[in-house]
Each structure stands twice: as C-alpha cells, then as structure tokens.
Amino acid sequence: MANAKTAPLPKEKSGVTISKEDAFIAQEYDANKKYMFQLAVENSEREHPVIDMVTKRPAPHQKFMPFRNIVFTSQIVWNGQRRMIRYYDGCDSIFVDQQPKEKEMIEQLIKQSRQRVFEDGKFGCYGDEKQLLQYMNACSWNTESPFRTRTADSVFVPVNADKVASQESEKLDRIELALQYAREATPTKMLIHANYLGIPVIDYDSGNELTEKEIRTAYRREASRNPDSFIDSYGNSSIELRYYIDKAWEKGIITNSFNPNQATWSNSNSIICDISGLKSGEAICQRLFEFSQNEVGEEFVLQLKAINE
Amino acid sequence: MPSAIVRGATGQPGSVAYASGIDTSIFNDLNFVIPDYIPGLVAKYGNSSYMLAMEILGNTNVEQVNSQTNTFSHFEKGRIYGSGIVSATVASGAAGSAVTITLKSPDSYNNGATGTQSPFLLNQTVKIRSNGVKAKVTAITRTTGAFTVQLTPLKTTDKIATGTGTSILAGEGLETFGNQLAGESSDSQGTQQQKLYRYDNTATVLRASVKASDLAGMNKTQIDFGGGNFYEPFLAVKAMNQQMMMNIEDAVMEGVGYSNISGTVGTVGVLPDVTSRGSEVDYVSQSFAIGDFQNLTNVLDANGGPREYHFLQDLKQRQDINNLLFGKYLNGAISYASVGFSEEAAVSYGFKGFSTDTFDFHFHRYKGFTAQAVFGYTPTVGDYRANFGLAVPQGTTQDAKDSTTRPYMQWVYQQNPDIPAGQRIFSWELGYTKATKTTEASNKYEQIAYVGSRVIASEQFSILKGLSS
Numbered sequence: 001m002a003n004a005k006t007a008p009l010p011k012e013k014s015g016v017t018i019s020k021e022d023a024f025i026a027q028e029y030d031a032n033k034k035y036m037f038q039l040a041v042e043n044s045e046r047e048h049p050v051i052d053m054v055t056k057r058p059a060p061h062q063k064f065m066p067f068r069n070i071v072f073t074s075q076i077v078w079n080g081q082r083r084m085i086r087y088y089d090g091c092d093s094i095f096v097d098q099q100p101k102e103k104e105m106i107e108q109l110i111k112q113s114r115q116r117v118f119e120d121g122k123f124g125c126y127g128d129e130k131q132l133l134q135y136m137n138a139c140s141w142n143t144e145s146p147f148r149t150r151t152a153d154s155v156f157v158p159v160n161a162d163k164v165a166s167q168e169s170e171k172l173d174r175i176e177l178a179l180q181y182a183r184e185a186t187p188t189k190m191l192i193h194a195n196y197l198g199i200p201v202i203d204y205d206s207g208n209e210l211t212e213k214e215i216r217t218a219y220r221r222e223a224s225r226n227p228d229s230f231i232d233s234y235g236n237s238s239i240e241l242r243y244y245i246d247k248a249w250e251k252g253i254i255t256n257s258f259n260p261n262q263a264t265w266s267n268s269n270s271i272i273c274d275i276s277g278l279k280s281g282e283a284i285c286q287r288l289f290e291f292s293q294n295e296v297g298e299e300f301v302l303q304l305k306a307i308n309e
Numbered sequence: 310m311p312s313a314i315v316r317g318a319t320g321q322p323g324s325v326a327y328a329s330g331i332d333t334s335i336f337n338d339l340n341f342v343i344p345d346y347i348p349g350l351v352a353k354y355g356n357s358s359y360m361l362a363m364e365i366l367g368n369t370n371v372e373q374v375n376s377q378t379n380t381f382s383h384f385e386k387g388r389i390y391g392s393g394i395v396s397a398t399v400a401s402g403a404a405g406s407a408v409t410i411t412l413k414s415p416d417s418y419n420n421g422a423t424g425t426q427s428p429f430l431l432n433q434t435v436k437i438r439s440n441g442v443k444a445k446v447t448a449i450t451r452t453t454g455a456f457t458v459q460l461t462p463l464k465t466t467d468k469i470a471t472g473t474g475t476s477i478l479a480g481e482g483l484e485t486f487g488n489q490l491a492g493e494s495s496d497s498q499g500t501q502q503q504k505l506y507r508y509d510n511t512a513t514v515l516r517a518s519v520k521a522s523d524l525a526g527m528n529k530t531q532i533d534f535g536g537g538n539f540y541e542p543f544l545a546v547k548a549m550n551q552q553m554m555m556n557i558e559d560a561v562m563e564g565v566g567y568s569n570i571s572g573t574v575g576t577v578g579v580l581p582d583v584t585s586r587g588s589e590v591d592y593v594s595q596s597f598a599i600g601d602f603q604n605l606t607n608v609l610d611a612n613g614g615p616r617e618y619h620f621l622q623d624l625k626q627r628q629d630i631n632n633l634l635f636g637k638y639l640n641g642a643i644s645y646a647s648v649g650f651s652e653e654a655a656v657s658y659g660f661k662g663f664s665t666d667t668f669d670f671h672f673h674r675y676k677g678f679t680a681q682a683v684f685g686y687t688p689t690v691g692d693y694r695a696n697f698g699l700a701v702p703q704g705t706t707q708d709a710k711d712s713t714t715r716p717y718m719q720w721v722y723q724q725n726p727d728i729p730a731g732q733r734i735f736s737w738e739l740g741y742t743k744a745t746k747t748t749e750a751s752n753k754y755e756q757i758a759y760v761g762s763r764v765i766a767s768e769q770f771s772i773l774k775g776l777s778s
Contacts, residue, residue: 043585046577047568052420053384053505060421066768067588067611069604073596075778115604140778153776155591 020146021079024138029127036159037136039064039121040143064121068155072113074139076147087135089113094135118156171227178227181234182220187212192243194219196233238289244304245288249281253307256284263288265303272300361558363720365673366619366701372716373733375724376761379574380511383765387504391428393417395481396455401470407447407461408469410477414454419504424454430499434489435460438482439472445490458483463490511574512723512761513565517553519545523741523750546754553734553756558677561720561762576761579718583699587770588612594696594775597629599665605700605771606666614769615702617669622698623678626775629696630672634663670700696775702766717766723759734758 029035042063049058072087084096088109091099100106116123116132125132138145140152185193190212194201199218201210210218223230233239248254255266261276263284273291278284291297292304363371396413412418412427419426429435433446435458444467448459460469460483471478488498521542534544564578588608592601609618622630662671676682678694688695705714722733739745740752747753764770 044566044581046581046585047566047575048380048509048511048577051507051509053507054426055420059506060415060423062585065584065587065589067608069590069608071591071593071776073593110600115607141776149778152778153774155776 029133031128033127034124036124037156038159039118040154040157068118070116174227175224178223178230182223192240196239242289244308245285249285371718373720376721382507382509385506391485393483398476398479400476401468404468405465407459409457409459412456427456428485429458432488434486436484442467510577510761512759513576515556515758517549517756519549519754521752557760579762579764582764582767583770586767589772591774591776594777597633602665606668612768615704617703618700619671620698621675625696626698627674698773700771702769719763721761721763
C-alpha cells in the first residue's frame with residue numbers, strides 16, 4: 001500500500017508476530033493526501049495511429065480506456081479464510097459480516113453510495129476516506145492486495161510514486177553505467193563488443209572503414225539505447241574469445257585446408273581439434289569455441305590470446 | 310498314384326463342421342455381414358450457430374464492404390462543446406473581479422500533453438460547473454500546456470469561485486459556450502471547430518489449404534460427408550470452409566497484430582478499438598443487478614449512444630442477466646418490434662430485450678467468447694472473455710467527411726481486381742485431376758480472404774464484464 005502511515009501497533013507479545021491482517025486494520029492514512037490507483041492493463045498501441053486532422057500528426061496514444069467503474073464487492077482471503085468485503089459510503093466497516101443486515105438499511109446504504117470510476121485509467125481518494133481506502137487496498141481487484149484470491153481478475157494497481165521514481169532512477173543509473181563503460185572501453189575491447197552488438201565498422205555507402213571516433217559514437221549511442229543488454233554483455237569474456245576465433249578463421253590463421261576434418265594452425269599445421277562433418281565457417285568457429293570452453297582447449301585459448309596481443 | 314484329396318478352390322476339402330451348431334460366432338469366421346449404419350456424418354459438437362456476429366446482429370449493425378486498397382480509413386469528429394479543468398486553486402477576490410486561471414494539462418487540451426489545442430476563445434461565455442456561474446473570457450494566453458484564461462463574471466454579484474467558496478479550486482470544470490453577451494455592434498468572433506480524426510486500418514490476409522493424395526481421394530467410405538459424397542477430402546474441404554469463416558470472425562473481432570512479424574500487415578480488430586476508446590462496466594459475476602444496468606446507461610448516455618444496443622454475450626453473462634430479469638419479471642421481458650422485426654422473427658432469432666433509462670438492450674448469445682463451446686476445454690488459469698459482453702450500438706452513423714451513413718461495425722474486404730467482385734473468400738483448386746495440373750498425384754484446395762475491421766464511433770460501444778473473485 002502506497003505511502004501509508006502506520007499507527008503504533010499493540011506491543012508485541014514475546015514470540016508473537018503481528019499478522020498482516022492486524023497491520024492492515026491498524027494502518028492510518030494521511031487525510032490531506034490523495035492516494036492514487038490506476039488500471040492494471042494499458043491499451044496496446046494501435047499499429048495505425050489515430051491521425052489528428054488539425055496537425056496531420058498522430059494523436060497522442062491513450063494509455064488507458066476512458067471509463068471503467070469500480071466494483072465495490074469482493075472476496076478476499078482473510079486469516080486464511082474467504083471473506084466478503086463491500087464498500088458503502090458512510091458504513092463503518094468493509095466486512096460484510098460486520099455490516100447492517102436489515103434490508104431497508106442496506107438499500108439506504110446502496111442509494112447513498114456514490115459511484116466511483118477510473119477516468120482515463122486513474123482514480124484517487126483522500127486519506128480521510130479510510131473505509132474506501134481500506135477497500136481499495138484489500139479487495140481482490142487490486143493486483144497488489146496482500147489478501148487477493150488466487151483466481152480474481154486483476155483490475156487496478158496502487159500508484160506508488162516512490163516505486164515509480166525508484167524504477168525510473170534505476171533505469172537512469174543503468175544508462176549512466178553503460179555510457180561510462182562505453183566511454184572508457186579500450187579500442188580493442190570496443191571493437192570486440194561492437195561486433196557482438198552488431199554495430200557496423202564499415203561505412204556501407206563508401207566501403208571505408210569507420211574511424212575509431214565514429215565507432216565510439218555509435219557504441220555510446222547503443223549503450224544509452226539498450227543499457228541492460230550492453231552491461232550484461234560488456235564483461236562477457238566468451239564474446240572476446242569468439243571474436244578472436246572468428247577473426248583468426250577469417251584471416252586464415254586457423255584453417256582446415258591441410259585436413260578438411262581438422263582445424264589447424266596455418267603456420268605450423270598443428271592440430272587444434274576435430275571438425276569432421278562441418279563445412280561452413282560459422283559451424284567450424286562454433287566448434288572451436290566449444291573446444292575452447294573445455295579443459296583440453298586451454299592451450300588453444302592461450303595461443304589465441306597470445307596471437308592477438 | 311496314391312489317392313489324394315482334390316484341392317481346387319480355397320475352402321476344400323469341404324464343408325466346415327460346427328459341433329454345437331451355427332451361432333453368431335459364424336460371422337467372425339465369414340466376415341461378410343452387411344453393416345447397418347446411418348451414412349450421414351453427425352457433428353459431435355454440432356450447433357455452430359451464434360458463431361458469427363454478422364448472422365446474429367444483421368445488416369443494421371454489421372456491414373460487409375469492399376475496399377480497393379489495403380489501407381482504408383474513415384473520419385470521425387469530436388464533441389461540439391469544449392471544456393477545461395482548472396489546474397491550480399486561485400483566490401476569487403471581490404465579487405465581480407476578474408480571475409486568471411491556468412488550464413490543467415492534459416485534460417484541458419485536445420492534443421493531450423502536447424497542450425496546444427484548447428476550446429477557449431476570447432469573448433466566449435464560460436460556465437463554472439460547480440455553481441453555474443457564467444463568466445466571459447476577457448484575456449487568454451496560449452502557453453503550451455499551461456493556457457491562462459482570464460474570467461470575468463457576467464454579474465457584478467458573482468465571483469469566480471467553486472461553489473460558494475472564496476477560491477476557484479483545482480479540478481473545477483469550465484464549460485465553454487459561444488459568446489452569449491455579444492453586445493451592440495459586435496464584431497466577428499473566433500472560430501471553434503470540432504476535432505477531426507482519421508482512423509486507418511488494414512486488411513489482413515487469411516489463408517487455408519487442404520491437400521489430398523490420390524489414394525486418399527480414391528477410397529470410398531461408408532460415410533456420406535454431404536450431398537452423396539463418400540470421399541474424405543470432401544469433409545476436409547467442408548472443414549476448411551467453416552474454419553475460414555471462423556478465422557475471419559476472430560481476426561476481425563479480436564484483431565491481428567503484426568508489428569513483430571516482418572513483411573505482413575494485420576488488422577486492428579473491433580475489440581481492441583473498443584477497449585482503447587470505449588468504456589467498460591464491471592460487475593460481480595453471477596450477481597448482476599439493476600444498478601449495473603444503470604452504470605451502463607450512465608456511460609452510454611455520456612458518450613452519446615443511440616437508443617438501442619445489441620449485446621454479444623458469452624453464455625455465463627447471458628445467464629446472469631436472465632437470472633436477474635426472470636427473477637424480477639416472472640413472465641419474462643421480451644421486446645420485439647422495436648428493431649423492425651415481427652414477433653415470430655424475434656422469437657426465432659432468440660431476441661430478448663430489456664428497456665431502462667431510455668435505452669433498449671437486446672441480448673444475444675455469442676459463442677466466439679466461450680472457450681468451451683469453440684475449443685472444448687475449460688480454461689483454469691484465466692479467461693479473458695469469460696463473463697464478457699460487447700454492447701454494440703444499433704443503427705447508422707454519419708461519416709464526418711462525406712456524410713454517408715454506415716453501421717457502426719464493418720467487415721472490410723479488400724478487393725482483388727482479378728477476382729469476381731463480391732467474392733470475399735476466394736477458393737481455387739489444382740491437382741492431378743483438376744483443370745490446373747500438377748506433377749504430383751494429389752489435389753490441393755486453397756482459400757484466401759483479405760479482410761479488416763472498421764469500428765465507427767467506438768466511444769459509443771461498451772464492454773460489460775463480470776469480475777470473478
């Protein structure tokens with residue numbers, strides 16, 4: 001539950017923990033604060049955007065449907081049992097078993113209860129509407145309710161501004177870290193990683209090789225565009241190894257011309273590993289990479305790294 | 310030559326002895342019993358009616374039209390009247406004083422957070438919603454996303470305030486009218502125009518095939534697959550026909566996304582359009598109440614819906630509403646002639662209706678929403694169409710651009726100039742016994758359809774959904 005204050009709880013008896021139900025009942029809310037909820041499901045973006053005929057540009061995408069009412073009856077799991085809750089304006093409790101049972105009283109409560117709706121996906125209520133807030137936080141339509149039944153439809157979630165800000169902040173941290181790596185990577189490491197990320201090192205129009213500065217700029221752009229993938233692959237030594245193998249094969253340092261069934265060093269014809277049945281360069285490189293991951297391939301890895309230093 | 314038993318035809322040396330006489334076990338030996346069977350093929354899950362919205366709702370609600378291009382469009386216009394929301398509380402000052410308020414973003418702007426389009430004009434008459442006080446717009450500054458509007462009360466005794474307070478509060482609604490106090494020798498006013506929108510969509514391509522080998526097509530069975538045809542490929546082609554019709558229905562109703570599959574286009578779909586621009590009214594499943602009808606009519610009224618609506622419902626929702634209505638009205642609630650059909654036609658089509666709050670609702674069972682009916686299994690970890698209903702407005706609406714009228718829903722078929730006009734599912738065949746020969750000894754039966762959805766004024770549609778606890 002978003003940013004709710006908690007009243008001092010009854011003194012814990014030794015060995016007795018406060019249950020989530022008791023904590024929920026004891027919870028207090030800031031009367032001057034509006035607690036927000038939003039629909040759980042966003043509209044998927046229309047593959048053909050709606051065109052605003054005034055500006056001739058796509059109209060803003062509507063994240064949520066314009067109207068959805070709030071259902072004020074729900075089952076929840078309370079102390080391990082199913083229990084009904086219902087919200088009425090002016091009623092002291094949300095638990096049906098604690099509410100008036102008389103038909104006239106219930107009709108009166110129904111009549112005096114104002115409809116609440118999600119407008120454009122959002123709904124808010126102030127802290128002084130405690131029963132309403134309790135209902136919204138407890139009911140099974142709230143995806144994050146701790147009392148939610150297993151099979152309930154998911155309708156809305158509380159908007160936790162801190163949580164949203166934290167998520168946004170973490171994302172920005174990742175971007176900054178990725179940019180730092182991109183800025184500080186050595187030219188060799190940058191080339192290897194750029195190759196893995198699919199960043200071109202040749203200008204396709206002219207056929208000229210790109211300068212280090214051009215590659216660095218594209219590399220940093222990729223870091224900010226997709227920081228998670230960038231960071232995860234940045235420290236991966238297998239990528240480096242695979243790069244060296246691919247380059248060695250391309251340049252003919254490793255070859256199968258001496259024996260089509262074996263990969264050998266071209267300068268000495270000494271055998272690296274068996275590649276029987278493999279024809280394509282990609283398959284051969286993949287076999288060499290797999291060989292390098294084994295204990296017997298350690299020598300090969302050392303030789304490969306020595307060539308590239 | 311020693312004597313020998315002459316062996317000729319199989320079955321010699323002679324008859325078979327049955328020590329206990331002939332009984333039914335002889336049929337196992339002889340195996341020539343003529344079976345007694347009903348040759349016709351029975352559909353286990355036979356009733357496939359209520360699968361097609363077109364069949365259920367008829368031409369006043371759903372139309373099939375042709376398009377000569379893959380992308381087709383229509384235009385819609387927004388509300389005639391505009392409004393705004395006050396962004397921050399401002400003190401009212403003395404009675405009769407002008408107050409400058411800022412319009413809240415994105416609610417007060419027709420282009421949302423972009424915040425450059427608002428309905429407010431100089432000299433307009435504006436009404437404060439909480440108390441009905443009218444004011445004149447005496448100045449306006451169009452700062453992007455933060456338009457400021459100076460409001461001067463029309464009466465000296467009025468204040469620009471919320472209710473009877475001393476401030477106009479954040480969230481207050483301001484409703485715009487034209488200039489209701491133009492005065493003498495008035496000059497021309499600013500222009501207001503309804504927002505115009507263009508909705509584009511594309512037709513998706515549906516394809517189905519049946520291939521039958523020579524031997525498969527040559528083995529005559531005992532089963533009459535229809536029309537005196539005892540060969541299995543006939544059944545396969547029939548199944549393909551039915552599946553194609555259902556595939557079209559699902560593609561148009563639910564949409565076909567394509568942004569992740571290169572080289573293709575799909576179609577938006579009726580329900581995605583309604584979900585994003587229409588409204589949803591929820592209720593507790595198996596507890597539908599009259600108040601839920603009222604929730605619905607509130608929404609439909611606010612969105613300018615027509616008088617009559619047709620519901621396409623899954624069975625559970627149908628039952629929920631029946632239980633409510635038949636519980637309250639023991640003789641049933643049946644409404645006929647309002648949709649132009651006779652009583653007999655209404656009964657045969659299963660029309661049932663209910664009128665409340667100036668709206669007439671007609672309920673129809675729609676099998677496409679029910680997994681059990683279509684696919685034969687019961688979802689256990691979630692069913693997005695359980696207790697689900699779609700309220701479709703009846704009648705026609707007018708195109709904003711060319712004023713032609715059309716129903717609210719259309720199945721738009723893209724026309725191939727080489728295919729006869731009106732042939733919406735094109736079928737052809739080729740094979741070793743067909744006019745178009747192949748080298749392989751098999752026959753192929755192909756079908757293709759190009760179809761997309763068009764929903765007009767989806768704001769007037771509504772979803773009715775029963776929530777499960």
